[in-house]
Amino acid sequence: MKYIIVTGGVMSGLGKGITTASVGRNLKNRGYNVTAIKIDPYINIDAGTMSPFQHGEVYVLKDGGEVDLDLGNYERFLDTELTRDHNLTTGKIYQSVISKERRGEYLGKTVQIIPHITNEIKDRIRKVSAKSGADICLIEVGGTVGDIESMPFLEAVRQMHREEAEEDIAFIHVTLVILDAQKDQKTKPIQHSVKELRELGLSPDVIVARCNEPLLEKTRSKISLFCDVPVEAVISAHDSNDIYEVPLQMENQGLTEYLMSKLNLSTISMDDSWEKMVERMHNAKTEIKVGVVGKYTHLEDSYISINEALKHAAIECGCCLNVDWINSEKFDEDPDAVKMVADYDGLLIPGGFGERGVEGKILAIRYARENNIPFLGLCLGMQLSVVEFARNVVGLDGANSTEFDEDTPYPVIDILPEQKNIVDMGATMRLGDYEAVLREGSLAEKIYGSQNIIERHRHRYEVNPNFVERIEAKGMIFSGKNKNRMEIAEIPDHRFFFASQFHPEFRSRPGKPSSPFKAFMESMLEGKQ
């Protein structure tokens, strides 16, 4: 196994995740099987309980793991499916060391950070990478060098450096070049962060320098000199228009070749599909305007997978995408403002939790339904489209989800009886891959080109089976089902009205767009022509 460890310096949010994913993609393009592990030094066991307001989207894996959004980038760039074990957190490591201690597995020894915690970290890295069947495993250490929380992880990878052969492990340090008032490129912060890294016994093989503009030759030489890496191992990671350009940016600077020679690897085969995909993205002509009405709209990262899935569909259809993130509370306050939905080629209502802004979303759905505007509803977006339809078409006044109104006379969305008595918050959610069977002749079947699909889930509430008949009699059909669970709602009379209980965005990939997203894009494009 070849390991590539990615650390970060100076500050967080430099795009370490995209760097990791891009390096991985380039190696995959050379014929290697690549996997990735994300280390999050926080104490939480996983991202399931974390607020998207603070942390961005919670990404859901096929096995139901609720993980950091960087795993979404890995899956998309590497076109792979990961498991919850690919996200290590301090919480997971300590939980398992403590339970081993309780079982007496440490034979009476004092249990310590070195070696017990560090051994647990190394064991997990090695097991997970071996199990994935990959040739190369990238390991991104979250946070920045010098953070208290990341110390045991950095110590563990330092030990790995000693234990692995020199040609089996490489270190990339992602850090920042700042521009001073005269617009000069300053490398002092880089020098400091590399010094800090060295104090921990780690020395970088490659420095990826984030900067607003391309690194000047003299900046490169300076970094090379002060940080003791060859000039060709200093990579300029200047701002690009789109994250999908980053692998090309790194490839063009020879990073892949450099890493392959460090790791004693040679090119097996060449895959240029990524480059072609980026070319298609640049050649896109027709602009498509999508309105996404949600709750966490001020934070771009909160809906990253939706944004990416829309992008995949747009690239495929030759469209350039213009997404507006609209806070639904705007419509709660001023119901008339909902008419702005007409300014868009289509409306998307994403998933979400909690009551805030729900009525605004319902107004937006009603507007799209009544005005024949293409609509894609995801998870909560699907549930609210059922509520809207029940209220305004079926005539069930006051219909609601029991998530928002426990005493509603018409609980069209509810928790299924078998889930009601579970008290552990983690256990009440339906998470990860589940199958759905699609109705013959439905839009769903047409979109997927199949009657059996698998998609990822993250929800607690469901369409209440007791209302299905009444709703279907009025023209909204449930065309995808998993036994008594409704997976897809559609309105055959509408131009495009498709809503799913699952999250198709998590399985969408560049070059392989999610079917519902692609169909949504096509219907928006059709409306334009």
Ligand code: GLN
């Ligand atoms: N809050 C809803 C539920 O728990 C929807 C969840 C979601 O949109 N991810 O079922």
